[in-house]
Amino acid sequence: xxNTDTAQWKIVIFELNGQEYGLEITRVQSxxxxxxxxxxPGAHRRDIAGVVNLRGKMTPxxxxxxxLGLEASPYDKQTRILVxxxxxxxxxxxxxxANDLLDIAETDIEDVSVVRGGETYAFGQSVVKIEQRIIxxxxxxxxxx
Amino acid sequence: xxxxxYMQLFIDEGREHVQNMTNHLLELxxxxxxxxxxxxxxxxxxxxxxxxxxxxFHNLSELTHTMENVLDALRNETxxxxxxxxxxxxxxxxxxxxxxxxxxxxxxxxxxIAVHLALLKALTSDDGKEEGAVTExxxxxxxxxFEQTVLTQSAEQGYxxxxxxxxxxxxxxxxxxxxxxxxxxxGNHGEVIKTSPPVEDLEEENFEHTFRLAFISKRxxxxxxxxxxxxxxxxxxxxxxxxxxxxxxxxTSQEETANDPTTFPEKKxxxxxIKVDIERLDRLMNLFEEWVVDRSRLERNxxxxxxxxxxxxxxxxxxxxxxxxxxxxxxxxxxxxxxxxRFPRMVRKVSKDLGKKVKIEIEGEKTELDRSIIDEIGxxxxxxxxxxxxxGIELPETRMAAGKNEAGTVRLSAYHSGNHVYIQVxxxxxGIDKEKLVKKAISQSIITESDAKTxxxxxKYDLLFSPGFSTxxxxxxxxxxxxxxxxxxxxxxxxxxxVSVDSELGKGSxxxxxxxxxxxIIEVLLVQVKKETxxxxxxxxxxxxxxTEAEVRETHDRKVMEFxxxxxxxxxxxxxxxxxxxxxxxxxxxxxxxxxxxxxxxxVGLVVDxxxxxxxxVLKSLGSFLQDVFAISGATVVGDGEAALIIDTDALVKK
Numbered sequence: 001x002x003n004t005d006t007a008q009w010k011i012v013i014f015e016l017n018g019q020e021y022g023l024e025i026t027r028v029q030s031x032x033x034x035x036x037x038x039x040x041p042g043a044h045r046r047d048i049a050g051v052v053n054l055r056g057k058m059t060p061x062x063x064x065x066x067x068l069g070l071e072a073s074p075y076d077k078q079t080r081i082l083v084x085x086x087x088x089x090x091x092x093x094x095x096x097x098a099n100d101l102l103d104i105a106e107t108d109i110e111d112v113s114v115v116r117g118g119e120t121y122a123f124g125q126s127v128v129k130i131e132q133r134i135i136x137x138x139x140x141x142x143x144x145x
Numbered sequence: 146x147x148x149x150x151y152m153q154l155f156i157d158e159g160r161e162h163v164q165n166m167t168n169h170l171l172e173l174x175x176x177x178x179x180x181x182x183x184x185x186x187x188x189x190x191x192x193x194x195x196x197x198x199x200x201x202f203h204n205l206s207e208l209t210h211t212m213e214n215v216l217d218a219l220r221n222e223t224x225x226x227x228x229x230x231x232x233x234x235x236x237x238x239x240x241x242x243x244x245x246x247x248x249x250x251x252x253x254x255x256x257x258i259a260v261h262l263a264l265l266k267a268l269t270s271d272d273g274k275e276e277g278a279v280t281e282x283x284x285x286x287x288x289x290x291f292e293q294t295v296l297t298q299s300a301e302q303g304y305x306x307x308x309x310x311x312x313x314x315x316x317x318x319x320x321x322x323x324x325x326x327x328x329x330x331x332g333n334h335g336e337v338i339k340t341s342p343p344v345e346d347l348e349e350e351n352f353e354h355t356f357r358l359a360f361i362s363k364r365x366x367x368x369x370x371x372x373x374x375x376x377x378x379x380x381x382x383x384x385x386x387x388x389x390x391x392x393x394x395x396x397t398s399q400e401e402t403a404n405d406p407t408t409f410p411e412k413k414x415x416x417x418x419i420k421v422d423i424e425r426l427d428r429l430m431n432l433f434e435e436w437v438v439d440r441s442r443l444e445r446n447x448x449x450x451x452x453x454x455x456x457x458x459x460x461x462x463x464x465x466x467x468x469x470x471x472x473x474x475x476x477x478x479x480x481x482x483x484x485x486x487r488f489p490r491m492v493r494k495v496s497k498d499l500g501k502k503v504k505i506e507i508e509g510e511k512t513e514l515d516r517s518i519i520d521e522i523g524x525x526x527x528x529x530x531x532x533x534x535x536x537g538i539e540l541p542e543t544r545m546a547a548g549k550n551e552a553g554t555v556r557l558s559a560y561h562s563g564n565h566v567y568i569q570v571x572x573x574x575x576g577i578d579k580e581k582l583v584k585k586a587i588s589q590s591i592i593t594e595s596d597a598k599t600x601x602x603x604x605k606y607d608l609l610f611s612p613g614f615s616t617x618x619x620x621x622x623x624x625x626x627x628x629x630x631x632x633x634x635x636x637x638x639x640x641x642x643x644v645s646v647d648s649e650l651g652k653g654s655x656x657x658x659x660x661x662x663x664x665x666i667i668e669v670l671l672v673q674v675k676k677e678t679x680x681x682x683x684x685x686x687x688x689x690x691x692x693t694e695a696e697v698r699e700t701h702d703r704k705v706m707e708f709x710x711x712x713x714x715x716x717x718x719x720x721x722x723x724x725x726x727x728x729x730x731x732x733x734x735x736x737x738x739x740x741x742x743x744x745x746x747x748x749v750g751l752v753v754d755x756x757x758x759x760x761x762x763v764l765k766s767l768g769s770f771l772q773d774v775f776a777i778s779g780a781t782v783v784g785d786g787e788a789a790l791i792i793d794t795d796a797l798v799k800k
Contacts, residue, residue: 038787038789039722042722042723042774044774051780058765058788086770
């Protein structure tokens, strides 16, 4: 990523286990309240929560907590499904809550490995520090790989 | 140029014209010298030529133009419609089709057409006059047979054919623009049949100041004059009605039309169609289902509220939505003729290549199938037909020697029965020698000698579909019979189809394919497994039963039950699917609900917690991210809008 200009990014901010994460808004198709999930037996990944009926389309949903190696937690009223549109079709990501939209300058984005040294962020590609908030930017390609 | 806007139209119409030419050429071959048939082919070639020129496909336009010359010679009867002549025309049609296919795939019409052009030209070369016949006469309007037919037919339908001469002011700068305005003005009131000079010349301003049009309309001469004089810089308009082969002014017809109260041009009688992207239909269906889900919520609310008028409204909505569903589903149905149409030409070609005489009979081409299935069955059917001609039908001499008709018959038929469509390919050829099949299969280690002893006839014929069967290098009357047939079966089975074959040695063979009417609607038995709802396709269910704990027996650690005197395995679905909340599984229950499913003659009992009921559901794919989930073929929306998985019973029986 080149830091030569001050391109603005719009980032959807969501929370997982008390930490803030961000997804570029162009990747997010919609943010849904929790929907009834149908368990899919024998799915190839253990973080697949199942499928939901999203306006007539069967949409697989991934529990992002499990995906990022966090502890599972029961879904509540704040739980949201971020629907991202990937090559394989729409996929839902279950997050603890999603309630913010931030404009960040590309120059604010830093590489996580530089900032955090050895700490592992399996899927975080980079972080943004805005005032006191540290937001890990999520690269959906890697999450869904 | 907005060429791309018209590309799809060009491709679709181009294919229709290719089909039209093929059909009529085949007819022509049966009854040579039938002029109306030649006219039909000519018309298509002519239209194609025009379309190709507009789209700047010069090779295509040149090829069709040369075809046109040959067809022109045919209809002028300076050339006989012999099988050889038609071969060249057929080949040209093939090439045209290839070009259109290329264009459809984003390519262009870059094909080597020189050979075909030479062959076609050779057909007409001994008659130099024919070359001149197609070059347009500039000065006066003369009508070829086709145009005359159009003129007379339009007169019969109440249109008046007019010969219109328009003269522009000599100082007009943009003559082509005036021409456009004339065409635009007339376009709303009838149809231009022909122009002199030809339209291309008019567009390129290759004319002095005067041009003529043959025009059919229901308007009167005065009305047309008024329309034309609105175009600026037109100095004179002369309109005459055309009668018979000559042109003369006929006042009476003008009065007739003037008094005719229905002076608005009527639309042509053809069925009006629009083409819709299948994805849009899918979207419509998805939205509609959402609507149905909301409807059932509304129904429940209405019931709870006990409001008379609300209940009535909701009931009416339900009825309408049922009709709507039928309409939407029917929109996806397409007659199989879309696929069948291409076969006669293919059969003709294959049989010629093989030196065999083959008639193809087609039945039930109006039978309708879901569009998504139609798109898939073309190739496997080609395979079956080729197989019949290649391996079934004998050479003419062999047939004569066997006391059969010299020409073999391949019959392709489709019919509708229940929730299925059957497509059958049969031939009156040599049939399949099942014992040879068995020997072959043993030699290829597909089966063992002992297997062979217990095999039934259908099982023996079934060997044809074994993967890798009979790809032997030596061509015997059996080898080759099975080449690729495993792929054919796979394709059909992936569509939910069932393929079977039967044969009588010396009399012919018979392939039957059973296909679901639509991929998207299936009948299922909804069952409950712990908290989850699953659908089991009715087509796979033999029966349902409630058995007691005591009837569950064990052999080799496997649970089994007795069914019609056989011992069949029992699969507890909550184990198979590791359904959530299975911790307390098998507690208490004295009875088990069992769904007995079968695949061919193998049976399995699926143990579920509860039967919910029989439903017709829309099958939806789980998408590519969740591909290949074991024993799940898709999902559907049930009840309050939740997803329920549909079980792929075949996968369970194999296990």
